[in-house]
Amino acid sequence: MAKGKIIKALSGFYYVKNDDGVFQCRGRGNFRNRNIKPLVGDIVEFEAENKTDGYILEVFERENEMVRPPIANVEQAILVFSAQEPEFSPLLLNRFLVHIEAHHIIPIICISKVDLLTEEKKHEILNYKADYEKIGYEVVLISSKKKEGLELIKSLFDDKISVIAGQSGVGKSSLLNAINPELLIETNEISTHLGRGKHTTRHVELIPIGTGLVADTPGFSSLDFTTIEADDLSLYFPEMKKEMGNCKFRGCTHTSEPKCAVKAALENGEIAQYRYDHYLEFLEEIKSMKRRY
Structure with missing residues (x-):
């Protein structure tokens, strides 16, 4: 054995x-x-x-289990978002982060095309970077032309099972191919050999990058909140989770309750307003979904 x-x-x-x-x-x-x-x-x-x-x-x-793609023991999710074309979307990023936190996977945020930004836009992206780093997330900025950042990203995959996910149109495949030029050739050869495209069944495969493995299908192809309960949502915002033990009421939803530590942290600037706004948006989405069912 x-x-x-x-x-x-x-x-x-x-x-x-x-x-x-x-x-x-x-x-x-x-x-x-x-x-x-x-x-x-x-x-x-x-x-x-x-x-x-x-x-x-x-x-x-298993440490964890994803449904789409069906894969177990994922250690990290590399989230690729562009600074522009398509425009950086903190709302979509926060949606991804909630799902990743719910699966107990470590996210790494990669923001590409930063070299294409005006000074004003660059300042905005750097502010977002600072916000997410304050929460405890790793944020990597990548230039679209130079190999700047690619070696660093390649090293992020080492010795781990990863999924790569993020905005559509940001070139996740191109990024993987830039990190390892043999990769797409190999996966194409595998695809031809296995007749992918002739079957309706997509298979999932872990392919090597450096000393790590990455799923060859994007992670989190579904981003609705069907498996997340309203009561648990704030657990998946680390900066809220840190404060919620100090709320006056157990089961505080951090909306209208008195003596809410999360809202106090928001007023003190310890929680970013847009993160809290997205929390409220997701909370309403979960509640309305539950009402429908």
Whole structure:
């Protein structure tokens, strides 16, 4: 028996990687009865007589699990947003951050095309950077032309399982290809070999970047709040979570209650107004969704 990590799932086969290579495995027969479905990213125990004929015997406990894409044990999400074209959207970024916090994944915010900004716009982006760093998030600024920032981003992937997500139209694939020029060629070859596009089933795969692995499909393809409860929302705003223990009432929603520590922090400038406004917007969205159902 051996231990390894599932790096690809396709047509009922699981491709398990360890120091001895990649082994094509099937799931154990009783997994279905026990309602166990192995996922890409799972750490598993398996046995294999050769590289193409193995069986997964056990799936170890997961740190987290995503539904879209179906992947387990993701350690970080690289969020790529552009400073302009498309314009930087703190609302969309905060929406992503809530989902990432809810999955207990560490986010890293990358803002691209900063070299295209006017001085005024650059000042605005630097203010946002300072706000997010104050909360505790890592923020990386990338130039569109130079390789500035690329080596740093490449190093962010090291020794971790990552998803890459963010605004559409910011060139997430181009960014990965710039970090590792062989990457797109390899994934194209894999795609052709596997006939991707001929099947309706998309498979998920972890592909190497530096000493880390990244999912080849964007993370968080759905950003609605169906799995998040209104009472839990403030837990996913770290600067609010820090204050909420000091609110007078347990279960404070930080809207109209007296002696609310979150609102006091907002008035003192310790919480950014736009972050609080987005919290209220998301809270209303969750409540109206629950009312509909």
